[in-house]
Amino acid sequence: MTIITRLLKEPLLHFLLIGAGIFVVFYAMNPAAKEETSDKRIEISEAEMAQMAQKFQTTWRRQPNDEELTVLIDSKVREHILVQEALSLSLDQNDAVIRQRLAQKMTFLITSAAGALTPSESDLRGYFEENSEQYASEPKLAFQQVFLAEQQDQAAFDEALSALNSGADPVSIGQRSMLPAEIRLSTRPAVDGMFGRGVFDAVLTAPTGTWHGPIQSGFGYHAVFVTELVQGELPEFAAVQDAVISDYREGKAQELTEEILKELRASYDVVLPDQAARDAITQ
Incomplete structure (x- = not known):
């Protein structure tokens, strides 16, 4: 078996490709994510407008009329303007709440790749057998x-x-x-x-x-x-298959997150406090 064949059969490669695909889709569907810090252009896409209308409908149990839709769009434009101006002033740099929220969104973006996984029955049965105590x-x-x-x-x-x-x-x-x-x-x-x-x-x-x-x-x-x-009894696989799928995906999501973060960290020049500074705090 060639190296390429082995790589193509490696599940982690599939996860990484799915993760990369999600980033591409995210930026394709959210042009503002690229533009907020690049120029003064603000574009409200049809998809973004539809999301605003859907949120309105969820709240008020009806679609917005034209005047209400205009208010929603103006509010979103105002939000974009304020965000871009705040970023231009680097107001996000030392805000722990903003940094944590961005980290959470990035983590969600990465782990959501696991939701696209369709594990084979052999993968699921293997996971079920390895974690049998969890289902007994x-x-x-x-x-x-x-x-x-x-x-x-x-x-x-x-x-x-x-x-x-x-x-x-x-x-x-x-x-x-x-x-x-x-x-x-x-x-x-x-x-x-x-x-x-x-x-x-x-x-x-x-x-x-x-x-x-x-x-x-x-x-x-x-x-x-x-x-x-x-004694506790192990149920038939079919009886807990839905739970096994959920647990399997959750486990793979954690694995995928760690692998992607490891790859991302490798692309950064990380400078940490030296041991003397660490000892001054821990001792």
């Missing part, structure tokens, strides 16, 4: 719990676990609390919402058929006995 249903578990103590006492915990595994009544072990002694089949948010973050995962790894602990919660330490465990 949440596991559920049911368990009994005995509140042992607020503070850690390993000797007391070992004694309590031994008694429980020997058949002692859980009611007679540990301390009283307002927490339920038995938790029915529940998901991670439900269990962690009741006991504190991380408890579900801790109980999920506990062996079944025996009392286990201590498990630390937001209240203290517990002995737990898992009574039922339902």
